[in-house]
Amino acid sequence: MKTKYVDLIEQTYDFPQEEFALKDNQLFFHGIDLQALIHHYGAPLKFTYLPKISDNINRAKDWFSSAMKKNNYSGKYHYCYCTKSSHFKHVLNEALKNDIHIETSSAFDIDIVKHLKAEGKITDDTFVICNGFKRDQYVRNIADLVNGGHSNCLPVIDNYEELNLLTSATDKKFKIGIRIAAEEEPKFEFYTSRLGIGYKNIVPFFNKNIKDNDQVELKMLHFFINTGIRDTAYYWNELVKCLTLYINLKKVCPTLDSLNIGGGFPIKNSLAFEYDYQYMINEIINQIKNACDEAGVAVPHIFTEFGSFTVGESGGAIYEILYQKQQNDREKWNMINSSFITTMPDTWAINKRFVMLAINRWNEEYERVLLGGLTCDSDDYYNSEQHLNAIYLPKYKKDKPLYIGFFNTGAYQETIGGYGGLQHCLIPQPKHIIIQRDPDGEITTQVFSEQQTSQQLLSILGYTENKQETLINSVLASTQTLS
Template structure:
């Protein structure tokens, strides 16, 4: 009778997979024995596996460059990392090993870039795409970069008022972009994104405010689809509208030469994940080329701003099951030694799903459970997987604790959770380690942050 946990996983999914395998009934993540990591550092524990970041970047660069070659597309491809996905120094250091560019969202992002420049990690030729609604400090910081001859700094106009503010602060000629306010999918509570300038206003605004201003050179048209790059009629329709607008604008603005399609490549959030990255990259390039050919317009250089795609699959969080509670005749609650709300806030804020697997006891029988966090909030739980919205884990026994991991958690969770700040119910933030590979291909670990102390919390609270 096949009733062991390993049987369940192998019957439900195509397993083992690229980053997951089992040896001696224990889970390996990118060939790293997770039980050895747990024995060294304990739980709860956050992991950042740096090589995956470079793998993702190189994969996307190859996909788009191959698509460009196959279509005989005349523009270039530029990969930008969306810094808001993870601002950690070790993430940016790994990202910048791959000859890429950066996208910013706020004033403090610019201070971060200045530090990277001081460290020699970026130079004044690096493309810096400045998105977001720009308050005065952000405008001043962008202007400072441009005035200091960061020649590829491109502020993207999010509204009609930012140009005048930039004009007052910038002292030299500079490149700018304009963001299109995309139409949202019907399921949204509103029709048009709050970000960017309306389709119908782009060309009149260019002719009125930019065309005859000698300080500004419109180089980029930017759009972003909130629900990501998907093979859907909605996505292809929005892309088509954007490219057609680009062609119209190019005919009256010869210096315009770049199209920024934003981010949106998905990450693997289930063992049953299926997404044809190659097809999507080739189809995007083919669609842009076809529309440009139809409008007798040179193809634009393509920029992307991948954030979650870059860093998401590098992260994992490991927990211990510290107890089990039977709350009625059908519901078993496995309690973790931390909180989902504080360590993985997207699980309750956005109902985000991550890959969930047991780390040990793969030869044990399995049972259906709910997972509960330590806070007293009723929303601090996790209860959905690919098994018809149920979680199955190895049964508990008194011989060995059960450990579990949630994987591909590397994007946004720390910033949304308030890294280093006050946690719900004062549950401390877990240890955080960095895993890398040495020259021989052996993994190395480094403690980035200890478990949060009560003193640091009390200091923040004014005690």
């Protein structure tokens, strides 16, 4: 009778897989000995495996190149990274090694752009696609880029007032895009996205506000579906409507030459994950070409804005099972030495699921469990996995430590969780390490941030003084006294 954890995984999934392998009954991730990582750095632990970022970027580039060649598509492809998925410098530095462009969402994003330009990571030729609702500082920062000669800064108009705000902030000529307010899927709470301008209003908006405006050049139509790029009737229907609009707009606007199909490539959330990326891209490129050929207009250059797809599969989190609580005859709670709410907020905020596996003790019997976090919040748990809607782990033994890993957590979790700030119930943020490979293929690691300390949290709360802030305040007080 097969009752070991390794038996369960091998019977349930096709295992091992590209990134996961088993050696000496312990889990390896992209060739990384996770148990050795734990021995060296401890747990809880978060990590970012940087090579996966470049790997996914270049996979997407190859897919689009293949699709364009297959369909004899004359337009160019531009890969953009959505900074909101992870703003960390090590992430941007890795992504920008691959001749890509970026998409921003807010005023402070532009400060990151300026920093990257100063370091030579991007140039004036790098497309900076400025999405999001734009007011005040964001508009001023975009104008700074335009005034500084960043020829490929391209703000995407989200509402009718933004064009006037931007033209008032700079005297320079600049390029723009317009975002379509796509219809949401039928089961969504709203009929139309709050982002962008409605299909039927875009051509009239162009004719009235852009056509005779010498300061502005419309280059891009931006199309994004909230559910992502999926093989559904809803997605294809919205794409057809988008192409109809592009063609109608192109006929009155010769400068329009780019179509941004947004982001939304799914990433692996289970060992059973399946998605034919090449097929989807082939179909998208084919539909765009056919629609443009039939209408007698030139095909557009294609932009994508991949955030989660770029960085999601580079991240992971490791926890130790501290204790097991038998709450009734059926429910066993394995308590981790951290919190799901604070370290992986999407698990409770949007019920998101990640790949979850035991790291050690694969050759032992398994049991069905629930996973609980350390906070006193009833929502601090993770209790659903892909195999039979339950979690199975090697049996808890007090004298034999058990470690578990959550994988593909690299997008959004730090920013949504308030990285570097207060955490629910003051559960500290775990240590975070960066994993790279040197030119010889050897794995190297470095600590990006240590686990939060009590002193750091108390300082935020005002119980202890921040020495730097105290110095600044004393200098300001002295200046006021002298004046």
